[in-house]
Amino acid sequence: MEYLSTDKILVIDLNTAEVEEEELSEALVEEHIGGIGMTSYLYDKYKADDPIVIGTGLLAGTTYPASASAQITAKSPVTGKISHCPVIYKLGVEIKYSGFDYIVVKGSSPSPVYLWIHDGVADISDAADIWGKGVWESTDALRKFVGDDLLQTMMIGPAGENGSDYAQVCYNYWSSPDRFGFGKLFGAKNLKGFAFRGMGLIEVAEPEAYVERSLEILKQVKENGFLEKKGIAPILEALGHEGVAQWMGPVTHRHSADYFTPYATNTALFLDEDPGLLKESDNDEPGVIVSDILALVEFKNLGLSALDTGRVLKACAKYGIDPFAVARLCGKTSVEEITASFDAISGEIAIPGSGMFTPWCPTTPIFNDFDLSDSNEIMAWWERRQAVAMIFGIHPIFSLMCPELTEENMLELASLGTGLELTQETLDKVIDTIPG
Amino acid sequence: MNSLKIGIYAGSGTSHSWLWFVDLFEKAGFYDLVFLDEASVRNNHIKFLDVLVISGGDTFAVAQSLGREGGLNIKSFVEQGGVYMGSCAGAYLPMNSSKKPLDQFNFVDVKITNLSKTLPVAEISTCKFCTSYGCDFVFHPVREAVRLKTTCFYRNDAALEFAAPLYGGPGMKAADPSWVLAVYEGFTPRTTFLASQKIARKTLVGNGAVVRVPFKKGCFYLFGPHLEHPKFERANQFIIDSIILETGKDKAYDKSDHGMKGFANKHGIYGKQARELLLTLRRELSNSRIVAGSLEFLPIHWLIGQKVYEPQKIRVYLESMWKRLKTLEKNTGLIIDPESYTRIKTAVGNLTIELRRIKQQVDNHLESLETAITIFDLLHVLSICFFDLYFSNRFSELAKDPEQAAFKAS
Numbered sequence: 001m002e003y004l005s006t007d008k009i010l011v012i013d014l015n016t017a018e019v020e021e022e023e024l025s026e027a028l029v030e031e032h033i034g035g036i037g038m039t040s041y042l043y044d045k046y047k048a049d050d051p052i053v054i055g056t057g058l059l060a061g062t063t064y065p066a067s068a069s070a071q072i073t074a075k076s077p078v079t080g081k082i083s084h085c086p087v088i089y090k091l092g093v094e095i096k097y098s099g100f101d102y103i104v105v106k107g108s109s110p111s112p113v114y115l116w117i118h119d120g121v122a123d124i125s126d127a128a129d130i131w132g133k134g135v136w137e138s139t140d141a142l143r144k145f146v147g148d149d150l151l152q153t154m155m156i157g158p159a160g161e162n163g164s165d166y167a168q169v170c171y172n173y174w175s176s177p178d179r180f181g182f183g184k185l186f187g188a189k190n191l192k193g194f195a196f197r198g199m200g201l202i203e204v205a206e207p208e209a210y211v212e213r214s215l216e217i218l219k220q221v222k223e224n225g226f227l228e229k230k231g232i233a234p235i236l237e238a239l240g241h242e243g244v245a246q247w248m249g250p251v252t253h254r255h256s257a258d259y260f261t262p263y264a265t266n267t268a269l270f271l272d273e274d275p276g277l278l279k280e281s282d283n284d285e286p287g288v289i290v291s292d293i294l295a296l297v298e299f300k301n302l303g304l305s306a307l308d309t310g311r312v313l314k315a316c317a318k319y320g321i322d323p324f325a326v327a328r329l330c331g332k333t334s335v336e337e338i339t340a341s342f343d344a345i346s347g348e349i350a351i352p353g354s355g356m357f358t359p360w361c362p363t364t365p366i367f368n369d370f371d372l373s374d375s376n377e378i379m380a381w382w383e384r385r386q387a388v389a390m391i392f393g394i395h396p397i398f399s400l401m402c403p404e405l406t407e408e409n410m411l412e413l414a415s416l417g418t419g420l421e422l423t424q425e426t427l428d429k430v431i432d433t434i435p436g
Numbered sequence: 437m438n439s440l441k442i443g444i445y446a447g448s449g450t451s452h453s454w455l456w457f458v459d460l461f462e463k464a465g466f467y468d469l470v471f472l473d474e475a476s477v478r479n480n481h482i483k484f485l486d487v488l489v490i491s492g493g494d495t496f497a498v499a500q501s502l503g504r505e506g507g508l509n510i511k512s513f514v515e516q517g518g519v520y521m522g523s524c525a526g527a528y529l530p531m532n533s534s535k536k537p538l539d540q541f542n543f544v545d546v547k548i549t550n551l552s553k554t555l556p557v558a559e560i561s562t563c564k565f566c567t568s569y570g571c572d573f574v575f576h577p578v579r580e581a582v583r584l585k586t587t588c589f590y591r592n593d594a595a596l597e598f599a600a601p602l603y604g605g606p607g608m609k610a611a612d613p614s615w616v617l618a619v620y621e622g623f624t625p626r627t628t629f630l631a632s633q634k635i636a637r638k639t640l641v642g643n644g645a646v647v648r649v650p651f652k653k654g655c656f657y658l659f660g661p662h663l664e665h666p667k668f669e670r671a672n673q674f675i676i677d678s679i680i681l682e683t684g685k686d687k688a689y690d691k692s693d694h695g696m697k698g699f700a701n702k703h704g705i706y707g708k709q710a711r712e713l714l715l716t717l718r719r720e721l722s723n724s725r726i727v728a729g730s731l732e733f734l735p736i737h738w739l740i741g742q743k744v745y746e747p748q749k750i751r752v753y754l755e756s757m758w759k760r761l762k763t764l765e766k767n768t769g770l771i772i773d774p775e776s777y778t779r780i781k782t783a784v785g786n787l788t789i790e791l792r793r794i795k796q797q798v799d800n801h802l803e804s805l806e807t808a809i810t811i812f813d814l815l816h817v818l819s820i821c822f823f824d825l826y827f828s829n830r831f832s833e834l835a836k837d838p839e840q841a842a843f844k845a846s
Contacts, residue, residue, distance in 0.1 A: 118719075118722045119718065119721075119725070119726075120722075121719045121722055123719065144796070145792070146792070147730055147796070148726045148729070199722075199725060199729065
């Protein structure tokens with residue numbers, strides 16, 4: 001597969017430490033398109049080895065708006081269902097640039113390892129020096145070792161190593177959409193995580209037409225009024241959570257967007273410095289970046305201040321535990337009590353719908369109503385919208401905001417980008433075959 | 437395919453500009469390239485060449501490395517019909533000089549116009565403005581693209597005009613005006629003036645930019661600007677035309693060791709061993725590119741000898757190898773001698789280690805010059821081995837070498 005692709009599927013066997021590459025053929029793309037269409041196929045192919053499959057959306061890393069996302073597909077050790085977790089921030093596109101469209105990790109390693117994926121090379125590396133350490137320390141250690149602060153990591157912390165049902169796979173320093181306990185799965189495989197860095201390029205079949213259409217779609221998106229807003233507070237207020245902006249105001253520092261995403265879906269809270277400071281911080285990381293808006297609200301509802309909420313979110317990210325589960329299940333109301341309770345929490349977090357998509361992503365449209373009213377209709381729409389976003393690699397929250405991103409124009413761009421004829425019929429078939 | 441044998445000096449004292457010659461020759465279809473370090477020049481491996489190229493860098497360091505034997509071998513090479521092409525530092529090298537160690541290379545009576553006992557006032561404060569030259573200074577009045585015009589001694593029907601970038605090369609006055617093939621005609625909107633325009637004009641305009649000095653059966657070509665720079669196609673063509681012109685004139689000297697005989701000491705590696713070597717190269721070049729890219733964000737440079745080296749120069753070496761890796765990876769077997777096999781694997785692994793070391797030194801505000809010297813030495817060793825491997829395989833493939841055909845069949 002020459003276009004929108006690195007042409008390679010990586011298969012790593014942790015049992016034997018063998019690394020193999022398979023070609024990503026055009027026929028596979030014509031049948032499964034990409035993203036979770038392909039990771040579901042690969043999961044099924046290797047399911048005897050309890051695989052973790054990482055994949056990038058077909059449009060990820062291009063000029064299509066919000067083409068920021070990759071995915072992890074695996075069986076949740078908590079729900080027992082095949083589930084799909086979006087990979088966000090700058091990490092999603094880095095996976096594709098690092099030289100592989102899809103990565104299958106089979107089996108378990110006899111000792112802790114991490115996978116260093118760079119420029120089409122996959123190294124199984126000894127994780128003895130970082131096993132037992134938190135997500136932040138591990139990321140810092142790998143960035144220092146490799147010599148590049150732009151290294152993107154997917155790591156577990158002590159929660160995953162200790163087998164917590166609420167263990168998250170974290171991205172760089174931050175919490176992730178993982179509500180499936182994938183962190184526990186990584187830990188059970190003695191897999192500390194991944195480090196990605198790539199300086200690759202992606203070829204496009206019809207580059208001029210692709211960029212032109214992308215920019216036309218982006219222009220349409222920009223005409224939608226919601227792009228005047230920024231950050232997580234307006235999203236929460238659109239979902240009916242009043243007063244979030246005022247509550248967060250004293251510690252709000254900045255908003256940031258994922259790769260080529262027109263809306264800033266992340267907000268940075270400054271905890272250890274004045275958020276109004278207009279200079280480079282003296283601290284390496286004085287705050288926390290929040291993408292998990294529902295966890296934030298849960299802590300607010302417990303009566304925590306925004307400052308204390310930021311401190312707990314930071315502690316969760318370092319420990320590698322799902323902050324939403326902590327907020328919902330810990331039964332504590334102070335920072336000290338909450339952070340001391342990480343290993344003791346128990347209970348169940350409901351996964352909506354068929355259970356294959358993460359409730360980190362709100363289950364309703366945001367800012368625009370998409371002409372939906374009935375709750376069953378909304379849930380069916382949400383599941384389809386998540387599936388489509390994760391086939392093409394579109395930021396899953398942004399896809400809930402933006403009616404201008406349609407299945408039709410995603411297919412159009414996919415066809416322009418690959419030179420293949422990808423139709424609505426193919427997409428419908430792929431969605432039908434995604435396990436849930 | 438042209439089977440001219442061209443040697444490119446890539447040893448101590450060179451900067452990255454010899455890589456531009458590699459691009460130029462590959463594009464022109466000259467695949468029989470030999471990459472030389474100082475030992476190979478001193479040991480007279482150059483006697484089998486048609487053309488010897490010495491590009492930019494630190495003239496004093498190049499002269500020091502090549503030494504008296506190197507000088508004598510170059511002289512003998514040209515006397516017997518070889519073509520010497522010197523660009524920038526390679527142009528200064530064979531000019532008459534009383535300064536040690538340049539006095540081992542007193543071959544041509546050409547004077548430097550940008551040499552002064554008193555330094556002109558610099559318009560822009562930069563470490564690239566001048567270098568000491570004994571008790572004098574070689575100063576560089578401009579940088580970047582300048583305009584050149586050929587003289588009637590190059591072609592007497594119509595003059596050619598083209599641009600080429602000048603970084604530290606000389607303006608030249610030749611003892612015999614007929615040696616001057618092109619002069620500095622003027623400047624371009626991209627020219628950066630490091631001295632006043634008046635001084636720049638006086639120093640360069642009308643003076644020699646390309647000089648050809650006949651030397652018994654051979655000749656010295658001296659290029660002030662970098663005509664080999666990949667963004668200057670017309671200047672590139674001037675070099676290629678000159679090579680074709682010269683080597684077509686006189687092929688009488690001893691070429692008995694040319695062509696496939698050069699592979700006599702080279703062995704083939706097959707299957708798993710070849711794949712492992714290619715994977716090692718990919719892995720370590722990638723590791724090196726990543727940390728080298730990261731160094732480019734840092735405000736650091738190193739003064740090595742008379743030259744200033746920025747982190748960006750590291751990536752020029754790495755990218756020139758990286759972009760050729762895919763072509764090499766198509767081979768199922770590789771032509772490489774056992775010594776080079778060991779050397780290339782060691783050098784590429786050590787390069788990652790040293791680059792990661794220097795990144796930590798810079799991050800921690802520690803002294804890093806020694807590590808930088810090691811890194812640039814490693815880059816020379818690695819790139820010589822790499823290009824030797826690359827062009828051996830390309831040349832043998834295109835010459836339909838039976839050994840290589842056997843590899844492919846296997």
